[in-house]
Amino acid sequence: MINLIWLLLLVTGIGYAGLHGRIEIVTQSAISAAEGAVALSFKLIGVMCLWLGIMKIAELAGIVKFISYFLSPFIGLIFPSVPKNHPAMGAIIMTLSANMLGLGNAVTPLGIKAMQALQQLNPKKDTASDAMCTLLALCTAGFTLIPGTMIAIRSAAGSINPTAIVGATLMVSIMATVSVILADRICRFLHDVRIRR
Amino acid sequence: MDFTELCELLSLWSIPMVLFIIPVIGYLRKVKVYEAFVDGGKEGFYTAIRIMPYLVAMMVAINVFRASGALDICVEQLSPILTLLGVSPELVPLAIMRPLSGTGALGLTTELLNTHGPDSMLGLIASTVLGSTDTTFYILTVYFGAVGISKFRYSLGVGLLGDIIGFLGSIYICNQLFK
Numbered sequence: 001m002i003n004l005i006w007l008l009l010l011v012t013g014i015g016y017a018g019l020h021g022r023i024e025i026v027t028q029s030a031i032s033a034a035e036g037a038v039a040l041s042f043k044l045i046g047v048m049c050l051w052l053g054i055m056k057i058a059e060l061a062g063i064v065k066f067i068s069y070f071l072s073p074f075i076g077l078i079f080p081s082v083p084k085n086h087p088a089m090g091a092i093i094m095t096l097s098a099n100m101l102g103l104g105n106a107v108t109p110l111g112i113k114a115m116q117a118l119q120q121l122n123p124k125k126d127t128a129s130d131a132m133c134t135l136l137a138l139c140t141a142g143f144t145l146i147p148g149t150m151i152a153i154r155s156a157a158g159s160i161n162p163t164a165i166v167g168a169t170l171m172v173s174i175m176a177t178v179s180v181i182l183a184d185r186i187c188r189f190l191h192d193v194r195i196r197r
Numbered sequence: 198m199d200f201t202e203l204c205e206l207l208s209l210w211s212i213p214m215v216l217f218i219i220p221v222i223g224y225l226r227k228v229k230v231y232e233a234f235v236d237g238g239k240e241g242f243y244t245a246i247r248i249m250p251y252l253v254a255m256m257v258a259i260n261v262f263r264a265s266g267a268l269d270i271c272v273e274q275l276s277p278i279l280t281l282l283g284v285s286p287e288l289v290p291l292a293i294m295r296p297l298s299g300t301g302a303l304g305l306t307t308e309l310l311n312t313h314g315p316d317s318m319l320g321l322i323a324s325t326v327l328g329s330t331d332t333t334f335y336i337l338t339v340y341f342g343a344v345g346i347s348k349f350r351y352s353l354g355v356g357l358l359g360d361i362i363g364f365l366g367s368i369y370i371c372n373q374l375f376k
Contacts, residue, residue: 002337003347007257016283017265025264033260037252041245048241052218056237057230103213111336112244112343119344127348128341133355134338139347140333140356141363147328148208153307154324155205159315161200168321168374169328172366180359187351 044108051109055094064090067097078138078181079119081131088117092135099139102148111139130188137180143173217300245345255334259297266291280349284368287319291326295359302328312332330363 017026058064068090075093082088091114098106114135122129128136147169154162260269269290276289283323284292294301306323313319333356339347366369 001353002347003291004358005260005353006254009262009319009343010226012259012267013261013263016270017261020266026261029260030257030266033256034253036207036260037256038249040256041249041252043247044248045242048245049200049238050241052241053234053236053238054216057223057228057233058219059237060228060233061219062200062228063219063222079326095376101215103212103215106212106215108339109241109244111340112248113240115344116244119346124348126347127342128334128350128352132346133350134342136337137355137359139340140331140336142329146208146211146332147324148203148211150324150328151204151208153303154315154320157307157310157315159310159320161201161316163204164316164375165321165324165328166200166204168325168367168370169372170290172325172329175370176359176363176367179362180355181356183358184351184356187355191351 008171013084032072037189047105048109048112052113055110056107056115058094059090066096067091071097079131079134081129082118084122086117088121088131092131095135096143100143100145102144102146104149107139113136133188134181134184137184138177141173141176141180143177145170235370247345248339248342251338255338260335263298263301268297280364284365285319285322287313288322288326288368291323292364295326295364297328298359299332299335302332305338318371318375325367325371326364329367330360333357333360 013024015027017023054063070090071093072084075089075096076084078084079089079092082092091110095107095110095114098110115132116128118132118135120126123131146166150165150169151162154165199349218235220230240312272290272293276286279289279292280286291302291305291309294305306327308347309323310320315321315324333353337349337356340348341352
């Protein structure tokens with residue numbers, strides 16, 4: 001699936017540019033995107049070190065365990081395949097908490113850590129497990145209590161009420177989160193039925 | 198203090214507070230905070246390097262698609278269908294861009310806010326869309342890339358469904374709230 005999508009994006013892009021006599025754009029945009037991706041990875045190194053370092057302190061101090069104690073009964077319902085005391089549960093909870101608090105760049109490092117912990121539980125290493133799909137669904141729905149970046153942009157654009165969107169964002173986030181959890185469950189069920197046949 | 202100031206204060210203080218509280222509690226609980234930080238940070242380097250080829254692959258494909266003008270054709274083709282669903286034509290590019298590129302969507306939103314005003318209906322909807330959805334392709338690439346997963350199963354579909362719900366939901370909720 002992802003192979004086909006990737007190919008289609010690339011091939012239609014090149015085909016369209018070629019047909020409209022703008023083939024030089026392909027070379028430029030491909031090279032600048034490749035360079036941009038490397039620059040982004042380098043930026044990620046710093047952010048990853050920072051948040052994984054903080055996370056390590058939180059783990060050793062028992063803060064992760066403390067937060068997990070209160071949240072794992074709820075989060076456990078969404079992730080039935082993850083044992084409650086497995087490190088993956090703590091990592092998932094920290095990811096979702098960071099996402100909710102709007103800690104922006106902390107979410108990616110914590111999410112990756114959660115994925116690595118889930119990979120230990122995964123029997124098929126090249127295929128996404130049920131719990132991984134659920135975590136991805138929750139992260140792409142991007143549940144945030146306070147959309148800090150957006151408030152800042154609205155302020156900068158001269159809004160008289162930059163936070164007017166906070167309520168709307170929360171409602172839409174809840175809607176999207178509930179929908180993806182349901183869709184994830186339905187897809188998993190259909191997937192399992194197909195495999196068993 | 199009104200709600201606006203409170204929200205701005207909270208988003209300003211959230212990261213400093215976390216960076217303050219966790220090391221202080223750690224120290225009080227007798228964690229060797231400096232050593233623990235360095236130890237935890239070590240993994241960061243390898244993970245970020247590991248993601249690199251995945252990011253290059255995805256960003257090259259998306260950028261070629263965008264820069265060639267093929268994306269604009271998609272917008273033109275989808276525009277009448279989305280307009281039937283009650284979507285203003287000005288918002289269609291944002292709907293297509295949102296799951297593909299975070300910076301692209303941010304640019305489009307800033308443009309919408311500047312041309313139509315941040316407190317216009319279009320500005321409010323665009324702000325809500327950006328606040329309540331995420332860059333699905335980026336998250337999928339980075340998270341699965343970091344652990345070397347190539348079979349995404351139904352993840353992409355579910356992620357895109359979240360984006361569609363977020364987009365249509367923003368239009369519906371904003372129309373209800375800000376009449």
